[in-house]
Amino acid sequence: MTEFVPTICPYCGAGCGVLLLVKDGKVTTTTPWAEHPVGEGRLCMKGWYAHEFIYSPDRLTKPLLKVGDSFQETSWENALKVIAEKLSEAKAKDGPDSLAFLSSAKCTNEENYLLQKFVREVIGTNNIDHCARLCHASTVTGLGTAFGSGAMTNDIADIPQSDCVFVIGSDTMSQHPLAARRIILAKEMGAKLIVADPRRVQTARFADLHLKLRPGTNVALLNGIMKSILDHGWENKAFIEERTEGFAELKAVLDTVSLDEAEKITGVPKADIEKAAELYATSKASCIIYAMGITQHTTGTNNVLSIANLAMLTGNIGRPGTGVNPLRGQNNVQGSCDMGALPDLLPGYQRVTDEAKRKKVAEAWGLPDLPTQPGLTLIEIMEAIHAGKVKTMFIMGENPVVSDPDITHVEEALNKLDFLVVQDMFLTETARLADVVLPAASWAEKEGTFTGTGRRVQVLRQAIAPLGESKPDWQIIGELARAMNAEKGFIFASPKEIFEELRKVTPQYAGMDYARLSQPQGLQWPCPAEDHPGTPILHTKQFTRGKGKFHAIPYQAPAESPDAQFPLILTTGRVMTQWHTRSMTGRSPSLNAEFPEGFVEINPQDAKKFKINDKGLVEVSSRRGKIKTRARVTDKVVPGVVYIPMHYVEAAANRLTNSRFDPQAKIPELKVTAVAIKPA
Amino acid sequence: MDAVQDRTFEPKIVGFLCNWCTYAGADLAGVSRLQYPANVRVIRVMCSAAVDPVFVMKALLGGADGVFVGGCHLGDCHYTRGNYFTRRRVAMVKKLLEVIGLEPERLELEWISASEGARFAEAMRDFTQKIKALGPNPVKERKVS
Amino acid sequence: MTKCNEIVQDIVRSMLRAKLVDEVVAFGRGINESDIVPLFITDEKDAEKIVTISYYPCSLAKLVALYGDRNKKIGLVLRPCDARSLVELAKRQQVNLANIYSIGIECYGVVRAGSNSHQVYIFPDTVQMDGETKPLAEDVLAPNCRRCEYMVPTMTDVAVRLLPDGGCLVDANTEKGQAVLEAASIAVTDMPALDLTALKERAARWKEKDFGELKKMAAKDRLHYWLAQWEKCIKCYGCRNACPICYCKECYLEPEKQIVKNEALPPEALFHVGRLLHVGDSCTDCGQCEAACPMGIPVSKLYHMLYEELSPLFDYESGFDLATLPPVSTISDKDLTKTGVTLD
Numbered sequence A: 001m002t003e004f005v006p007t008i009c010p011y012c013g014a015g016c017g018v019l020l021l022v023k024d025g026k027v028t029t030t031t032p033w034a035e036h037p038v039g040e041g042r043l044c045m046k047g048w049y050a051h052e053f054i055y056s057p058d059r060l061t062k063p064l065l066k067v068g069d070s071f072q073e074t075s076w077e078n079a080l081k082v083i084a085e086k087l088s089e090a091k092a093k094d095g096p097d098s099l100a101f102l103s104s105a106k107c108t109n110e111e112n113y114l115l116q117k118f119v120r121e122v123i124g125t126n127n128i129d130h131c132a133r134l135c136h137a138s139t140v141t142g143l144g145t146a147f148g149s150g151a152m153t154n155d156i157a158d159i160p161q162s163d164c165v166f167v168i169g170s171d172t173m174s175q176h177p178l179a180a181r182r183i184i185l186a187k188e189m190g191a192k193l194i195v196a197d198p199r200r201v202q203t204a205r206f207a208d209l210h211l212k213l214r215p216g217t218n219v220a221l222l223n224g225i226m227k228s229i230l231d232h233g234w235e236n237k238a239f240i241e242e243r244t245e246g247f248a249e250l251k252a253v254l255d256t257v258s259l260d261e262a263e264k265i266t267g268v269p270k271a272d273i274e275k276a277a278e279l280y281a282t283s284k285a286s287c288i289i290y291a292m293g294i295t296q297h298t299t300g301t302n303n304v305l306s307i308a309n310l311a312m313l314t315g316n317i318g319r320p321g322t323g324v325n326p327l328r329g330q331n332n333v334q335g336s337c338d339m340g341a342l343p344d345l346l347p348g349y350q351r352v353t354d355e356a357k358r359k360k361v362a363e364a365w366g367l368p369d370l371p372t373q374p375g376l377t378l379i380e381i382m383e384a385i386h387a388g389k390v391k392t393m394f395i396m397g398e399n400p401v402v403s404d405p406d407i408t409h410v411e412e413a414l415n416k417l418d419f420l421v422v423q424d425m426f427l428t429e430t431a432r433l434a435d436v437v438l439p440a441a442s443w444a445e446k447e448g449t450f451t452g453t454g455r456r457v458q459v460l461r462q463a464i465a466p467l468g469e470s471k472p473d474w475q476i477i478g479e480l481a482r483a484m485n486a487e488k489g490f491i492f493a494s495p496k497e498i499f500e501e502l503r504k505v506t507p508q509y510a511g512m513d514y515a516r517l518s519q520p521q522g523l524q525w526p527c528p529a530e531d532h533p534g535t536p537i538l539h540t541k542q543f544t545r546g547k548g549k550f551h552a553i554p555y556q557a558p559a560e561s562p563d564a565q566f567p568l569i570l571t572t573g574r575v576m577t578q579w580h581t582r583s584m585t586g587r588s589p590s591l592n593a594e595f596p597e598g599f600v601e602i603n604p605q606d607a608k609k610f611k612i613n614d615k616g617l618v619e620v621s622s623r624r625g626k627i628k629t630r631a632r633v634t635d636k637v638v639p640g641v642v643y644i645p646m647h648y649v650e651a652a653a654n655r656l657t658n659s660r661f662d663p664q665a666k667i668p669e670l671k672v673t674a675v676a677i678k679p680a
Numbered sequence B: 001m002d003a004v005q006d007r008t009f010e011p012k013i014v015g016f017l018c019n020w021c022t023y024a025g026a027d028l029a030g031v032s033r034l035q036y037p038a039n040v041r042v043i044r045v046m047c048s049a050a051v052d053p054v055f056v057m058k059a060l061l062g063g064a065d066g067v068f069v070g071g072c073h074l075g076d077c078h079y080t081r082g083n084y085f086t087r088r089r090v091a092m093v094k095k096l097l098e099v100i101g102l103e104p105e106r107l108e109l110e111w112i113s114a115s116e117g118a119r120f121a122e123a124m125r126d127f128t129q130k131i132k133a134l135g136p137n138p139v140k141e142r143k144v145s
Numbered sequence C: 001m002t003k004c005n006e007i008v009q010d011i012v013r014s015m016l017r018a019k020l021v022d023e024v025v026a027f028g029r030g031i032n033e034s035d036i037v038p039l040f041i042t043d044e045k046d047a048e049k050i051v052t053i054s055y056y057p058c059s060l061a062k063l064v065a066l067y068g069d070r071n072k073k074i075g076l077v078l079r080p081c082d083a084r085s086l087v088e089l090a091k092r093q094q095v096n097l098a099n100i101y102s103i104g105i106e107c108y109g110v111v112r113a114g115s116n117s118h119q120v121y122i123f124p125d126t127v128q129m130d131g132e133t134k135p136l137a138e139d140v141l142a143p144n145c146r147r148c149e150y151m152v153p154t155m156t157d158v159a160v161r162l163l164p165d166g167g168c169l170v171d172a173n174t175e176k177g178q179a180v181l182e183a184a185s186i187a188v189t190d191m192p193a194l195d196l197t198a199l200k201e202r203a204a205r206w207k208e209k210d211f212g213e214l215k216k217m218a219a220k221d222r223l224h225y226w227l228a229q230w231e232k233c234i235k236c237y238g239c240r241n242a243c244p245i246c247y248c249k250e251c252y253l254e255p256e257k258q259i260v261k262n263e264a265l266p267p268e269a270l271f272h273v274g275r276l277l278h279v280g281d282s283c284t285d286c287g288q289c290e291a292a293c294p295m296g297i298p299v300s301k302l303y304h305m306l307y308e309e310l311s312p313l314f315d316y317e318s319g320f321d322l323a324t325l326p327p328v329s330t331i332s333d334k335d336l337t338k339t340g341v342t343l344d
Ligand code: SF4
Pocket: A009, A010, A011, A012, A013, A014, A015, A016, A039, A042, A043, A044, A045, A046, A047, A048, A176, A177, A178, A179
């Protein structure tokens, strides 16, 4: 039998639809799904080859137990028994807060929902976080405070309606190619394109204006732009008046800003700052698209707030072609946040400290109450392990040993744990450190829902049976909960049943069910009622929080500045065909062959200064560590800045990066590290 | 810069020469101390039919100003019919060049036998002159990758 | 559903019932009315899902070449451009035509990729959308369809000719076709001659427009036009993956061949030109490459433009005669007379 199964690409947050060709029970290939609204029958290379890792010989097919220094296969029954005992023991001995959990933005909504429920109900702690901390935590806090909702306001498909697209801190062509498609489309339909990025990313080739700012100077640039807007009277006075509050405070800060100063800080010529202000403020509909170049900073939340300021100042929000559009990285990072896999938020962004809301969720779960103290974030968990406070950890589908900042520190932490469980498809760098490893099923082997970056909830369909003894994550969590005697809330026959429960406690999802979501276009949240059509554009009439709130944000320098010892700024990013820590793409031959190894980009001027040859082996060092990699001498990066893609464990950028974080969002500053470079 | 005015323009030319005829012809030209421009970098191939069009285009898109393909006279191919294929391929590549906006004259196919040393030298002079007149390959003006 | 659609479903059912074929590959309904996906049908009950609407999201010929079972007899419902691609694939030993029963649907164009979600049927001068008939606006057509002059499936075993009232006439082009119609108890209709003058004129007009604009440019401007287009490329390989002529298990464009550099985006121009070299002589202008391109690069325009130059040069019309091999990988007797062809 041969058939095409429509489902969702497992890589980026664009969430393109794919068709999996299943022949006699085996996935044979991936092709675009023509009817799907994001890709419209197109995919990037990752999408076209998304099936390749499924049958990798490295797939784990049996639970593994560490005996001495090596792993032994064991039965599910035994593995779950060991885990249940250890978790219960740890909870009894050192209290629930001595345990910490990492959920996964690669897992479905149902799985994230179930894990956070398990953590809060069965363990009794809020120590749950996931890699959203590393990408868009500052978006969730920043847009949450400014607008009342921390998500993309418009949709990828909406971009071509724009007259001016302002891309800041996003290598869209490489990271969200099918969003870049709409940017190029907008440009070809006559929109102006502004790209702010220290590198000449591919999108910048088409820009009317490329602002090559120094890493970490986003606020100075945005304040400069806003200052120029006010100077020319381009602000939208009616919008400010009717729909916002706090303008006076913002104005007070902008009054202290000078464009000359902004030029000095950012390295962007004053004339270009003014040009950007004009293009953005005077176009009919302007949108802002941003990603980790904005969020991964000690000032991440402030950067996001400044973006919100700019959009409100010009009234570019709530209409087609406008908006503040964070491009979420992982395919389901929007969903994993929506589901409350966060230490301070329950499903639907309800604060754990908000008693009424918390009690409502508790009630739905048949409990008197839930843990009231916000738990630890990702970076804090690592600190707490070092401090001896967290002793047991459970990681579902993440690989912090490559993905987190300052990984030497992370490795030490994980090695220090009394007990570590990792649930993954592969024996990742992190899984190697575990005491028990549970084999998880891949995206083609399970059902569930994913929420793409446009808040689009869509159904992932099962194409084949799980390989070997691997199981979908939702099943594993359910079985573990039952092994810990938590019968009642954890018996689900299918993800659909979990969804029926989660929509009851997640207000944004209340009106959704699998039947509605199964349409190719899915549904965009909020969808509060069964007859509600979903919401393509947020904040149309009023902001989620009522009035939009301006914030006065003065410029602050990054945590590390170049000095005599570490004279260059390292900024990190990704390449087109690799994904995160390469546990999937590294096992997809076609994808891996395109960018098989790590490198560092350096400007010819700096290369000369530090005697670096193109393709030569170099050593890059920071206050935290050093790595060896190959140099690429290119004027793609500005002088003073070097760039390393973060995927490669052999030359892991995160040996160098700084775990200093944003005080509000606790997102680490992955985008600015002071480094030195020399030939190796 | 206008090529005609640019007297310093020395074109880079890649020559794919068949082992049995044109390469031997070039050899003869050398032995006979015949003068011809040094712009041509010679790549010896076993048969002109072994010149995959992809290498012609790799050279031209990589910035070579001209590509010269030399083979045995029709009917004299060491492998009987190789050069008939070459003729078709070169005709196709010339059309392709035209379609994408490169001058088809940047590619030249000549049949030169082992005994035609003088003809080889002349062909080199002519082709180099022709490319000089065409000017530098415009592909170099815009770097895609 | 049109009458024609029903008749095609009938034909498929009868083919399966009579065991003329083991499997039928056709487009049909997926998860809703407007979701059109390729179906592999072995049970005649599923024939009711088949649609003949004017939308054609991928090459079924290529699908059969890649994933079809060579030893099985396969029925294939396709459009003329894809039927021509099937012939080209057969020339390259990628399908066994003896085992394929092809049903060609007459075609006046399909809608652009991504603009689906309608029940749409296109006729020479009209378009029927969701039951409503309107005069045909040419901009609903995919760009390649506007240049197409092969409306009638003369290269398939069975030809289904559309009638403006939604009905159709059915004819057999081959003996296999006759067997199909016998199995379906359909009397062969004597096809009235079709006047294609207006449609050929449309094709000529669009060729003139699409290619003329480029040809009129100074060579250098044309070069810069294409270089600028290629700068948008994200090397998704979609154009190659969608193209029915690109059949190779090991492709020249891939990093391990070390011809096109990896680790570079956009890819070097050779990425595009390399494929153009391989496909240009046989391109059937099916438009699949362009439809698959996320960046809106007019891929099939380029390929078709080269094909139109090569076709008269080599006297080669791709997709018809199985015995005429692709011109660049072959030589003809005429070549050997030295004067027979003017290729210089
Ligand atoms: S753009 Fe993102 S979702 Fe779409 S195919 Fe590429 S990786 Fe997958």
